[in-house]
Amino acid sequence: MKSGVSEKSGGSKTKLNVKKKQSTPIRSIFCLKNKSNLKEIEKREDCFILDFNPDDSLRKLPVSNKSNADSADISIVAETGQVACRDFPHSRDNCAKYPFNKTNHENYCRLCYCFVCDTAAPCYLWAGSSGHCHAMNNEAWKLQRKTSKMVREMMQDICKADLSKAKRMGK
Numbered sequence: 369m370k371s372g373v374s375e376k377s378g379g380s381k382t383k384l385n386v387k388k389k390q391s392t393p394i395r396s397i398f399c400l401k402n403k404s405n406l407k408e409i410e411k412r413e414d415c416f417i418l419d420f421n422p423d424d425s426l427r428k429l430p431v432s433n434k435s436n437a438d439s440a441d442i443s444i445v446a447e448t449g450q451v452a453c454r455d456f457p458h459s460r461d462n463c464a465k466y467p468f469n470k471t472n473h474e475n476y477c478r479l480c481y482c483f484v485c486d487t488a489a490p491c492y493l494w495a496g497s498s499g500h501c502h503a504m505n506n507e508a509w510k511l512q513r514k515t516s517k518m519v520r521e522m523m524q525d526i527c528k529a530d531l532s533k534a535k536r537m538g539k
């Protein structure tokens with residue numbers, strides 16, 4: 369790193385500095401890029417720029433913001449100290465607040481979602497003896513899930529078609 373121009377860096381530059389001494393002195397400002405040097409530089413320079421955020425040690429954990437609603441799996445946006453099944457959306461059978469085998473399946477926490485509908489619990493077919501609250505990751509329910517997804521996609525296509533038709537009619 370270059371030290372100040374005002375020091376004995378030789379020749380014409382020094383002269384220039386002497387002349388301009390009355391006005392603002394030309395001075396290079398040290399730009400500190402590496403935190404580990406901080407103490408040392410603090411002793412040497414009375415004014416320098418930090419090229420990093422000194423509060424950076426409290427850096428946030430990288431948390432993915434992906435909200436992949438129609439992905440079949442729960443994507444874990446892990447952070448130490450948090451329990452995935454309690455702090456992140458989960459299918460009802462994975463609920464940590466209302467254990468599936470010990471509590472009424474119709475119970476749900478605010479992060480439970482319907483395994484079949486892929487929406488937040490309760491869905492419109494949640495309760496009842498064959499309600500979605502009983503859904504778990506087995507073949508029978510997976511089939512229901514698949515069917516429900518197909519129906520959803522079909523409905524979406526119909527909606528889209530209707531919308532574009534309406535647009536054309538409007539013109």
Ligand SMILES: [Zn+2]
Nearest residue numbers: 463477479480
């Ligand atoms: Zn839950």
Ligand SMILES: [Zn+2]
Nearest residue numbers: 482485491500
């Ligand atoms: Zn459902």
